[in-house]
Amino acid sequence: KQEVTQIPAALSVPEGENLVLNCSFTDSAIYNLQWFRQDPGKGLTSLLLIQSSQREQTSGRLNASLDKSSGRSTLYIAASQPGDSATYLCAVQTSGSRLTFGEGTQLTVNP
Amino acid sequence: DTAVSQTPKYLVTQMGNDKSIKCEQNLGHDTMYWYKQDSKKFLKIMFSYNNKELIINETVPNRFSPKSPDKAHLNLHINSLELGDSAVYFCASSPLGGGGNYGYTFGSGTRLTVV
Numbered sequence: 001k002q003e004v005t006q007i008p009a010a011l012s013v014p015e016g017e018n019l020v021l022n023c024s025f026t027d028s029a030i031y032n033l034q035w036f037r038q039d040p041g042k043g044l045t046s047l048l049l050i051q052s053s054q055r056e057q058t059s060g061r062l063n064a065s066l067d068k069s070s071g072r073s074t075l076y077i078a079a080s081q082p083g084d085s086a087t088y089l090c091a092v093q094t095s096g097s098r099l100t101f102g103e104g105t106q107l108t109v110n111p
Numbered sequence: 112d113t114a115v116s117q118t119p120k121y122l123v124t125q126m127g128n129d130k131s132i133k134c135e136q137n138l139g140h141d142t143m144y145w146y147k148q149d150s151k152k153f154l155k156i157m158f159s160y161n162n163k164e165l166i167i168n169e170t171v172p173n174r175f176s177p178k179s180p181d182k183a184h185l186n187l188h189i190n191s192l193e194l195g196d197s198a199v200y201f202c203a204s205s206p207l208g209g210g211g212n213y214g215y216t217f218g219s220g221t222r223l224t225v226v
Contacts (some may be wrong), residue, residue, distance in 0.1 A: 034214045043219035101154040
């Protein structure tokens with residue numbers, strides 16, 4: 001059974017800092033890994049999708065890496081801004097189009 | 112707008128009632144899902160449909176019954192609501208077989224409160 005763990009559970013940083021969010025998964029037989037953002041009381045917004053054959057994806061100030069063999073992914077956020085404050089969720093797709101989520105990292109960027 | 116839309120956004124109801132949540136996607140995706148987010152914010156899959164056919168049915172009480180009239184719609188009906196059903200329910204869609212190159216798209220959620 002696939003399990004996804006995100007560390008840290010919560011993170012508070014001053015504006016402008018670069019930061020890394022971590023995601024690990026127990027079963028390396030994944031099709032892809034997706035990072036989402038969830039604002040309080042809102043739905044999920046897809047940030048980055050990494051196919052199992054890829055090592056990283058970049059979008060603006062966001063960079064996500066994937067090491068499938070070790071079961072790890074990181075989301076790097078450069079020059080953080082208060083608007084980046086949200087919960088960041090990591091999810092892996094396994095067989096049968098099933099997405100398994102981590103419990104999220106709650107990020108607060110202080111002005 | 113292309114999106115996954117679900118209604119209602121908020122639902123407050125009494126124990127024992129029956130309620131439905133509707134979901135529609137206009138992305139042309141073949142697969143639709145229902146996820147539940149509990150009070151600890153943990154998201155877990157409930158059901159998945161491919162072209163109106165049920166392909167994932169997690170360990171969910173049979174009071175929950177999904178219905179897919181066509182591949183663009185997946186509704187969730189809940190009978191005899193219980194306090195523990197209070198959660199946020201998310202609808203999602205993806206291309207056939209999963210995320211493919213474009214990933215999953217989620218609706219904005221339905222916050223169900225059972226009193």
